[in-house]
Amino acid sequence: MSQSSQRVEPNMDGIYPIFKRRALAAPDKTAVIFKHTYLTYRDLDQKVCQLTAYFERIGLKSGHRIALFAPNGIEYPIVLLAAAKIGLAVVPLPISLKGTALEVALKKTPVAAVLSWPSISKILLEKDLIERDKLISFEKSVAGEVTWQQVFEQQTALSPSTQQIPQQVDVNAPFILTMTSGSTGTPKPIVLSQYCKIMRAIEATQNYYGLDENDKVLVATPLYHSLAQRGVLMPLMLGATTVIMAKFALQGWLDAIETHRISFLFAVSAQLESFLAYQGPVFNLSSLRCLVSSSAVLNAESKRALLSKLQCTFHECYGASEVGVVTDFCVSDSPEKNGSVGRPLPFVNVKICSEIGQPVQQGVVGEIACKTLTGFSGYHKMPEATEAAYDKEGYFYTGDLDYLDESGYLYYVGRKKEVISSGGINIFPQDIEAVIKRHPDVIDCVAFGVDEPQLGEIIKVVYEQQGEESIDRALRLMCLQELTDYQQPRTFVRLSELPRNQMGKVLRNDVKLQNQ
Structure with a gap:
């Protein structure tokens, strides 16, 4: 199967050991900023160890799954790092999930424990979807279950082992399970391993855009989405600083860039469109070194307008949840190609195929298929759907229609699927x-x-x-x-x-x- 080519040696460092080395090297450096909360690497590591100890106390072990219903906040990096440390898989879900969709999501990917907003906790307990002793509620308890604050009050002492690099977990095992749909229909949970997340953070982001420990990265999209998770985890593996916004609001976003001297960020195209229409107070964005547009393709006119407003390097990337970033286009380097979404990343091979899977000629529209280091592990418990997504050469079929020009630039045409x-x-x-x-x-x-x-x-x-x-x-x-x-x-x-x-x-x- 095509996924076998993405498997790695079992002694490869996982996410937590990479972070731990950064915490030991610079314990007093600010790791995470959220509103008025600043956590140093030492503070963050202590909270991760405390949460890990609690997880182990309630019987969670490597291979178990936990659901996370939380708004953007300091909780996300703590939970993700704790899960990475002991080999748990996280199912991140929006706190706005309701009705049948909520039930289907948890029944599709049963979990051993849940961390959730009180409104979700109430529903989960009423519908018998989780046992009370396997539930952690943020903010307040709704039926006697433990709260997030109580977890850390109960786990005050850290063992000596917390100052050492922990024993390795299987980096090929599931780490994130993210839904491809809202779950009221037929959800296809995408399985992402720690190896996948590391490759997306290091190869597709750090190395490609030239980031280091001096960068400050802003995250302003929902953290239950893969791209935002990269924006949080990548800086922490790098020894840099991540700044999390509760939600996107244009003036607050601009203020965060100025206040925290943000140097790098992923922005969804809709945020950049609103920036183009902005008429409010002027903010100092001179700290920005690199901005990457993602999620939806900007039109050529918007790209031209952004070039005139941004003083930093401006990129646009194209990809899919299953395979990560496929192509990147440095708009500021080649403005004449601004109808394109760029060329494949160095570790990605692409081909444009006809409806019967045959490569088409240059300039002809077809479905884009790719082979990459950053691919997913498959659809959870859906081997046939996983197999059908690949061809015999190991190329993943994205369902998107594109064409390549004579210089190898990809042009996005539209979605084959009804998304x-x-x-x-x-x-x-x-x-x-x-x-x-x-x-x-x-x-x-x-x-x-x-x-x-x-x-x-x-x-x-x-x-x-x-x-x-x-x-x-x-x-x-x-x-x-x-x-x-x-x-x-x-x-x-x-x-x-x-x-x-x-x-x-x-x-x-x-x-x-x-x-x-």
Whole structure:
């Protein structure tokens, strides 16, 4: 199988030993900043060791999975490092997950323990999805379970071994399980190993963009997403400083860059579009050395405008959750190529293929397939889906349509799959449709993305119903109750009849083209 080529020697350092060496070398250096909280490497390591001791006390061992429902904050690096230290796998999920989606997510990837926001803790206990003694709640207890604060109060003493590099764990074992969809439909949990995360941090980020221990990295996207996790873990493996924002707000983002002298950051394209439209107070961004746009492709006009506003090196990267970054484009070096998403990274091989998997000629649009050091371990307990994603040569098929020019630059055309990209987050239409179809008057519906300058796409739903009374309000209420924030439709349109083929199947593309 193609994944075998990504396996490494078992004595390779894992994430925690790499971090531990940095903590021993510079214990008083600031590791993490969140709001008014500053943790040194020593402070962070102590909290990691305390949490690890608690995990072991409640019976967690290497190979167990834990779910993490937390907003952006200091908790994320502590949990990720503690899990890495003893070989746990983390299932990061949004605290806005609701209804059936919440149940399906935990049933799809059963966990041995949960760390969660109180509102989630209440649901988990009411639905018997976790035992109380295997639950840690942030902020406050809802039913006598231990709180995050109590964990550290109970684990005050550190053993002498905490000053030593710990015993190695299997870096090929699952470390992060992240969902490919909102989980109300058919979720495909992506398995990422510590080796994968290390390669994405070191090869695809540190080495490629030339980062070192003097950098300060800003993270302003949700930490349950892979890219934000890299923004937190990579600096800590490097001996640098990571600055975490609770959530993105443009003026706060600009203020954070100025205040903390940020030198490097990943920004989703929607954040950069809002920056272009910004008319507020001027902030000093001179500390920025490198900015990388990700998640959705910027148009050529926006890239030109950003070049005029940014004084740092400006890159755009293209990739997928399963394989990490595939190509990078230094816009500031080659502005004449600004319709491109760049060339493959040094350790990535790409090919553009036809529908039958044959390579196409230069300039011809096809599906991009790639082979890389930063690939995932597979879809959790879905060997057939994993196998189907690769060809015999070990190339992963992304589902995206692209073409290569004569200089080897990749040009992104669109998605082969019906994925909506809003605010840098991929959303599956069937998750939204599954909720709307539960209304007794809905005959059928189609959810799709409509271009929007700030978010990339907003969600529109076109539906067919029986009866004449408007059900728009009822549908919005159902979505608010069952779907998470980024899955909320912006617009509902009722049609007397959806277009169908002779077999009675709704013609999705016709619906989308007629209702843009």
